[in-house]
Amino acid sequence: MQKYLINPNQKLSKINKDIYGTFSEHLGRCIYEGVYVGEDSPIPNVKGMRKDVVSALKEMGIPVLRWPGGCFADEYHWKDGIGPKADRKKMINTHWGGVVEDNSFGTHEFFELCEQIGCEAYVNGNVGSGTVQEMSEWVEYMTFDGLSPMSELRKKNGREKPWKVKYFGVGNENWGCGGHMLPEFYADQYRRYETFVRDYNGNEHIYRIACGANAFDYNWTEVLMKKAASRINGLSLHYYTLPGDWGNKGKATEYTDDEYYTTIAKCYKMEELVRRHCEIISRYDPEKRVDLIVDEWGTWYDVEEGTNPGFLYQQSTLRDALVAGITLNIFNKHSDRIRMANIAQTVNVLQSVVLTDGEDMLLTPTYHIFKMYKSHAENTLLGSFLTTDYLEENKQTPVLTESASIDENGTIVSTISNASLTEGYEIKCQVADFEVKEVKAEIVSGNARDYNTFDNKEVVKTVEFTDFTLTKDGFVAKLPPCSVAKFIIK
Numbered sequence: 001m002q003k004y005l006i007n008p009n010q011k012l013s014k015i016n017k018d019i020y021g022t023f024s025e026h027l028g029r030c031i032y033e034g035v036y037v038g039e040d041s042p043i044p045n046v047k048g049m050r051k052d053v054v055s056a057l058k059e060m061g062i063p064v065l066r067w068p069g070g071c072f073a074d075e076y077h078w079k080d081g082i083g084p085k086a087d088r089k090k091m092i093n094t095h096w097g098g099v100v101e102d103n104s105f106g107t108h109e110f111f112e113l114c115e116q117i118g119c120e121a122y123v124n125g126n127v128g129s130g131t132v133q134e135m136s137e138w139v140e141y142m143t144f145d146g147l148s149p150m151s152e153l154r155k156k157n158g159r160e161k162p163w164k165v166k167y168f169g170v171g172n173e174n175w176g177c178g179g180h181m182l183p184e185f186y187a188d189q190y191r192r193y194e195t196f197v198r199d200y201n202g203n204e205h206i207y208r209i210a211c212g213a214n215a216f217d218y219n220w221t222e223v224l225m226k227k228a229a230s231r232i233n234g235l236s237l238h239y240y241t242l243p244g245d246w247g248n249k250g251k252a253t254e255y256t257d258d259e260y261y262t263t264i265a266k267c268y269k270m271e272e273l274v275r276r277h278c279e280i281i282s283r284y285d286p287e288k289r290v291d292l293i294v295d296e297w298g299t300w301y302d303v304e305e306g307t308n309p310g311f312l313y314q315q316s317t318l319r320d321a322l323v324a325g326i327t328l329n330i331f332n333k334h335s336d337r338i339r340m341a342n343i344a345q346t347v348n349v350l351q352s353v354v355l356t357d358g359e360d361m362l363l364t365p366t367y368h369i370f371k372m373y374k375s376h377a378e379n380t381l382l383g384s385f386l387t388t389d390y391l392e393e394n395k396q397t398p399v400l401t402e403s404a405s406i407d408e409n410g411t412i413v414s415t416i417s418n419a420s421l422t423e424g425y426e427i428k429c430q431v432a433d434f435e436v437k438e439v440k441a442e443i444v445s446g447n448a449r450d451y452n453t454f455d456n457k458e459v460v461k462t463v464e465f466t467d468f469t470l471t472k473d474g475f476v477a478k479l480p481p482c483s484v485a486k487f488i489i490k
């Protein structure tokens, strides 16, 4: 029997709702077809946005959406995407499939999408191939309420009032597709570009995000903190989970047990990454003023057969649900420093939450995990500890992970993942100094290779979980293999 202790007396950090954010790039069928079909489409839409997808994303409770990239951000020139659609420039999406980008989804459409979903906007600027002036004017166009060339242009294009840009990214992956810069050079560029990201509207500060490290590149974080910390609000981190390597990533739906466990172990590397990047940030910023922003994470497999290799379309099995559950538990546990995270990506690309096929749509296992975990949003993280087996002899990857939080009414939320393919675990949960009156639970579980198809959309879904008994200070539950569960404890 595993012991699980939750300590409501140990109130740690606030779990920012933006940890449950997503990312949507002009890549493959994410924006076009995925969310935007245009007003003339036979697919039911409101101002060009798919009704079915928007309502699913709303229901999932997306707090914040990152756009327009990704690598695309550093070749995106925002003025190409405003004004009458017929006049908008067509360009080649050089990073993603070499297809024509007609710019019919631009700044106005992005904010329309955010409004329809009811989420905040995270706009990523272009440092790699754009100018300081271009970035500065974009911010002016989006956020300035007074009289200026850019606010007049916005009004001419039909939007009187400015929008709220909560987060602004100063470049993306500038160590790679965003310009192959060295950290010293980027730190200087960041300082220069960020200077012209103006806060126009009094106390509405635009939160600036500096491009952060590629996975294990700790030197990047070190240099950025040393040279630019005083001007950074959030420093990003990108990490993808590949069962194989970049040449042969592995398949999304067909994999051996070994590949499954490798995926889980590689996903759990996120814990080490977050911890070690945070240690560096803390050396320069012990007051915790600079946040860590994990604005790209998730699984990356070989594309589905017969699809454009540049479109990064992959299916999603219960293995992805485990990756999501484990990763979100890690983020919750590090919410003292992580303010936002954005899974890559939202629709039809990489570890999506929604897949579409023409007018059809399905929810992936990852969708169900996000919907389940949103109960943690804005709660306070609690001290908690769960005993566990490990995948390897050197105890690198726990089979079970958990996180626990409490809301303002004193209701405790706990999420637990069991990555074992074969073992169910009996878990004895005890909540310190707490008289448990009621526990409700739900679960996503099944065969690791289960996934939802357009013919059968409910193979993987959330169901009520009842395999537990109440004790006076907690419960004893039998968590099945390959599962993610949530317990609401009152």
Ligand code: AHR
Residues within 6 Å of the ligand: 025, 069, 070, 071, 072, 172, 173, 296, 344, 345, 350
């Ligand atoms: O999410 C796909 C790509 O992965 C993004 O465009 C880029 O930032 C990263 O390399």
